[in-house]
Amino acid sequence: MNTQMTGHGSPDLDSAISAWKNGSVQAEALSEVARIRILARAANPGRHAPPLRALFFPLRQLVLAGALPLVLLTGLIGYVTLQSLVATPGVEHPPISASKTSDGEVIFKIANGKRVHRVYMSTSPDRFEQAPGFTTRDGAFRDRLDGGPDLVFYRID
Amino acid sequence: MKACVERWNPLDDSDPSDESLVAMAAEGNREALDSLLRRNEARVLRVLRLMGVPASDREDVAQDVFLRVFQHLSGFRAGNSFGGWLYRITVNASNDYRGRAARRRKDESGWVAGLEEAASGAPGQTRELESRGEWRRIERALESLSPRERAVFVLSELEELDTRQVARALQITSITVRRHLVRARKHLQRILAEGK
Numbered sequence: 001m002n003t004q005m006t007g008h009g010s011p012d013l014d015s016a017i018s019a020w021k022n023g024s025v026q027a028e029a030l031s032e033v034a035r036i037r038i039l040a041r042a043a044n045p046g047r048h049a050p051p052l053r054a055l056f057f058p059l060r061q062l063v064l065a066g067a068l069p070l071v072l073l074t075g076l077i078g079y080v081t082l083q084s085l086v087a088t089p090g091v092e093h094p095p096i097s098a099s100k101t102s103d104g105e106v107i108f109k110i111a112n113g114k115r116v117h118r119v120y121m122s123t124s125p126d127r128f129e130q131a132p133g134f135t136t137r138d139g140a141f142r143d144r145l146d147g148g149p150d151l152v153f154y155r156i157d
Numbered sequence: 158m159k160a161c162v163e164r165w166n167p168l169d170d171s172d173p174s175d176e177s178l179v180a181m182a183a184e185g186n187r188e189a190l191d192s193l194l195r196r197n198e199a200r201v202l203r204v205l206r207l208m209g210v211p212a213s214d215r216e217d218v219a220q221d222v223f224l225r226v227f228q229h230l231s232g233f234r235a236g237n238s239f240g241g242w243l244y245r246i247t248v249n250a251s252n253d254y255r256g257r258a259a260r261r262r263k264d265e266s267g268w269v270a271g272l273e274e275a276a277s278g279a280p281g282q283t284r285e286l287e288s289r290g291e292w293r294r295i296e297r298a299l300e301s302l303s304p305r306e307r308a309v310f311v312l313s314e315l316e317e318l319d320t321r322q323v324a325r326a327l328q329i330t331s332i333t334v335r336r337h338l339v340r341a342r343k344h345l346q347r348i349l350a351e352g353k
Contacts, residue, residue, distance in 0.1 A: 010342055012349035016295040017314055027199035028206070034216050035194060042190055042227035121234075123328070134236060 073098065073106060076154075096156070109140045110156065120155040175239035183230040194223060200240075200316075201247050207311045208251035209300060222250045244316070244326040248308045255304070298348045302341050305329075309337040310345070 030038075076098065095111045110117055117136045121143075134141060136156075143152070173181070173189075175196065181189035201219050210218050225246050233242065299307055305327075312323045313334070324331045 010346040013295075013342060013346040016298070016345075016349055020295045020315065028202035028215075030194075030198045030202070030216060030219060034220055035191075035198075038194060038220055038223045038227070039187065039190055041224055043185075043187060 076152075105142050107140055107142050108154070110136060112139070115139065118157045120157070121152050122155075123152060125153045176235070176237075179230055179233050179239055180235070182227070183233065190227060193226075197243055198223075201243065204244065204247045204311060204316065205251050207296065207299060207315060208248060208255075208304075208307060210251050210254050214254065218250050218254050222247050225250070238322070238325070241318075241322055241326040244312060244318070245328065248312075248327065252304050252308075294349060294352065295345075298345050298352075301348055302344060306337045306341040306344070309334055310341040313338050314342075 096108055097111065098106055098108050117139075119134045119136060119141050121134075173192075175193065178189045178193045178196075182193055198219065201222050202215055205215050205218055205222075206212070222243075226243060233239070299310070302310060308327055309323060312318045312326060313320070318326065320331045320334050323334045327334070
């Protein structure tokens with residue numbers, strides 16, 4: 001739920017926001033032509049593919065080209081290996097291996113007897129508490145390399 | 158890098174979530190694609206309007222948004238929020254549009270004309286609103302904000318996302334969201350008070 005910063009010092013703004021919420025009830029809609037066009041292009045991306053255009057940075061084109069994932073993967077493996085070597089009392093650090101498949105996935109395997117682990121992913125090593133968690137299956141989990149942030153940190157509990 | 162740690166299982170057909178529709182659409186289910194489109198078109202068009210895309214171009218930009226979404230469905234990370242992802246793409250598309258418009262030296266009357274067109278119910282398909290005067294005030298005032306402040310304000314105050322959701326959608330920290338929101342509110346309050 002949103003915690004609105006209303007109250008002191010913004011009576012005109014709060015009034016305008018309230019009027020907007022009460023007044024703007026009718027929703028816009030796409031025309032039927034537009035819907036058909038979107039669905040047709042979504043169903044046949046090859047025929048109607050727009051010019052390649054980076055969604056966020058030009059760097060993403062390098063990612064799609066396949067060059068950067070290998071660099072990131074190497075760095076990631078190094079990071080994960082380093083973390084597994086730094087022992088913290090009372091905290092288990094199982095050995096982890098990673099391999100890249102031919103169809104754009106990387107598979108992480110945790111070598112500790114296929115125990116269930118919770119994996120957290122984040123774009124920052126300081127913000128895992130805000131990241132959604134996943135459960136491993138058969139001592140492994142997968143990630144795709146063809147989209148999203150260019151660098152992802154993993155925490156395995 | 159996109160995730161697939163737990164294979165997403167479609168929910169009950171009676172009311173699948175956006176996330177389950179994404180999984181089905183990624184596998185080529187056309188009904189799921191159509192449902193995603195119909196379920197989210199109003200939201201996308203509304204945010205584009207709030208981010209300053211005039212009615213004359215709004216449908217084209219909305220098409221661009223949905224095409225981007227559908228082209229990247231297979232990479233959508235299971236467990237993440239589809240709504241947050243959609244907001245991010247929509248905000249980026251609106252910023253791209255405004256950047257192109259600025260480069261084409263579109264004058265502000267174009268924006269106002271788009272607003273008039275929307276209010277009159279022309280091609281943008283926006284119907285007339287009961288309190289048109291007040292509605293226009295807030296939307297005019299938004300034009301004075303920076304793109305980032307505008308996005309934060311729109312998502313927080315008008316789309317009613319919480320700070321964490323806004324942070325995720327815009328890929329910024331919660332602290333940055335709060336800072337931009339405070340600044341935006343102060344700026345808008347000043348403009349609205351001066352415009353009385």
